[in-house]
Amino acid sequence: MSTSTPASIFKLEASEDPLRVFRDEFVIPTNAQMKATAVAPELENEPCTYLCGNSLGVLPKRSKQLVEEELQVWATRGVEGHFDHPHGRDWMHIADFVHPLIAEIVGASESEVACMGTLTANLNLMMSTFYKPTKGRYKILCEARAFPSDQYAIASQVVSHGFDSSAVVEMSPRPDEYTLCTSDILDVIAREGASIALVLFSGVQYYTGQAFAMETITRAAKEQGCVCGWDLAHAVGNVPLSLHDWDVDFAVWCTYKYLNAGPGAIGGLYVHERWADEPIRAAGWWGHDPATRFDMPAVFARIGGAQGFQQSNPSVLATVSVLGSLEVFKRAGGMQPIRARSLRLTGYLEALLCASRFYVPVAQVNELEQAAGKTGVTIITPANPEERGAQLSLVFLPTGRGVMPRVLKELAERGVVGDSRKPDVIRLAPCPLYNTFEDVERSVHMLEQALESVEREGIRN
Numbered sequence: 001m002s003t004s005t006p007a008s009i010f011k012l013e014a015s016e017d018p019l020r021v022f023r024d025e026f027v028i029p030t031n032a033q034m035k036a037t038a039v040a041p042e043l044e045n046e047p048c049t050y051l052c053g054n055s056l057g058v059l060p061k062r063s064k065q066l067v068e069e070e071l072q073v074w075a076t077r078g079v080e081g082h083f084d085h086p087h088g089r090d091w092m093h094i095a096d097f098v099h100p101l102i103a104e105i106v107g108a109s110e111s112e113v114a115c116m117g118t119l120t121a122n123l124n125l126m127m128s129t130f131y132k133p134t135k136g137r138y139k140i141l142c143e144a145r146a147f148p149s150d151q152y153a154i155a156s157q158v159v160s161h162g163f164d165s166s167a168v169v170e171m172s173p174r175p176d177e178y179t180l181c182t183s184d185i186l187d188v189i190a191r192e193g194a195s196i197a198l199v200l201f202s203g204v205q206y207y208t209g210q211a212f213a214m215e216t217i218t219r220a221a222k223e224q225g226c227v228c229g230w231d232l233a234h235a236v237g238n239v240p241l242s243l244h245d246w247d248v249d250f251a252v253w254c255t256y257k258y259l260n261a262g263p264g265a266i267g268g269l270y271v272h273e274r275w276a277d278e279p280i281r282a283a284g285w286w287g288h289d290p291a292t293r294f295d296m297p298a299v300f301a302r303i304g305g306a307q308g309f310q311q312s313n314p315s316v317l318a319t320v321s322v323l324g325s326l327e328v329f330k331r332a333g334g335m336q337p338i339r340a341r342s343l344r345l346t347g348y349l350e351a352l353l354c355a356s357r358f359y360v361p362v363a364q365v366n367e368l369e370q371a372a373g374k375t376g377v378t379i380i381t382p383a384n385p386e387e388r389g390a391q392l393s394l395v396f397l398p399t400g401r402g403v404m405p406r407v408l409k410e411l412a413e414r415g416v417v418g419d420s421r422k423p424d425v426i427r428l429a430p431c432p433l434y435n436t437f438e439d440v441e442r443s444v445h446m447l448e449q450a451l452e453s454v455e456r457e458g459i460r461n
């Protein structure tokens with residue numbers, strides 16, 4: 001975006017902003033609870049400026065209520081809760097309450113999704129099913145800077161099939177750039193497609209906030225006969241998804257980021273219906289036909305579709321936590337209105353940052369660093385709103401000199417909660433279900449105060 005776009009075009013007045021009432025559906029920690037020691041006394045018991053929903057979403061009141069209800073059912077009904085539940089949520093079928101809601105969020109049918117497991121475990125499960133290397137077609141195409149857990153998983157899959165790291169084709173941004181060009185990804189797929197077994201990227205990159213062209217990349221991968229999977233950790237609940245229509249083969253996600261289901265919450269996976277009868281390589285009783293599951297037959301009969309991959313009976317507490325959050329998404333009208341508000345909040349954040357005297361356009365960073373010393377901030381997330389979700393990733397200048405940790409600390413003292421990635425990045429993500437335009441204003445104001453003190457005092461430790 002151009003630095004001259006006025007911030008005011010993004011801001012919604014209360015009367016044009018129906019989703020703003022959803023903030024009341026969440027419990028946001030106060031400044032005092034977050035140990036923000038430098039806020040005005042009258043703000044101590046006010047909600048902090050929480051811009052960290054990309055890392056851990058805040059608690060939906062509905063999730064709290066549902067978890068408390070389940071504890072009560074456990075206390076009063078014991079094992080009977082599996083079949084005869086006072087709120088009609090028989091534990092036997094608890095995941096089935098989540099399936100229609102999560103299917104809407106990812107753009108799939110109910111039978112293409114499963115509420116289960118955790119992200120990395122599901123990723124390994126999907127790769128052990130869909131990564132079937134042959135002598136000629138054995139490579140996995142991914143990013144050089146993928147989330148480390150994904151890199152470990154990919155490497156372990158390749159090794160378990162007797163290949164070495166040369167089977168992993170890692171893509172990096174061009175020199176002096178932070179994000180990948182779609183055309184570069186498409187070129188590699190076109191050039192090396194015949195030897196690629198699996199194309200596996202993240203929907204939204206955790207570090208840069210880049211949203212990949214999922215539909216275009218999937219189509220190119222499929223045209224070359226590759227399997228295409230996506231890690232949606234930072235995409236689910238953040239950007240609109242149409243996994244089925246995009247012809248994605250499989251996807252995995254966690255639910256504690258934009259889906260607000262709580263630390264370590266239960267994850268999920270998607271498998272395209274074309275694979276509905278794919279043999280299950282790691283079977284368990286929860287993937288068995290529920291009609292006969294409790295007859296305890298010796299032979300496994302898979303549920304058709306994604307739910308055949310379920311292994312264990314799921315944690316009810318974790319499942320109702322995600323259920324409560326997804327009910328809020330549903331009441332807000334689903335991803336279309338949520339995304340519309342997200343575009344405005346993030347556009348507003350970007351415009352205010354660009355208007356700051358500390359802002360340096362990313363293309364000028366290298367020159368400036370050579371000239372040395374200007375205290376500043378740049379944005380490495382793509383400027384095109386179609387190529388990002390809620391998050392902006394800020395790099396603090398000069399890089400490598402400890403500006404970022406100092407700013408992070410100053411922000412925390414002022415009640416602005418973001419998160420950092422070493423050495424120089426702070427990620428801020430206004431979440432459309434609970435953040436406000438005032439949160440965005442406050443965060444930029446506090447960021448400027450923090451940079452002013454760095455400029456004035458240098459880095460003190």
Ligand SMILES: *Cc1c(COP(=O)(O)O)cnc(C)c1O
Pocket residue numbers: 118119120121147149150202206231233234254
């Ligand atoms: C958050 C995140 C993870 C975390 O994995 P868990 O198995 O949930 O601990 C993995 N990969 C990516 C890309 C992530 O963003």
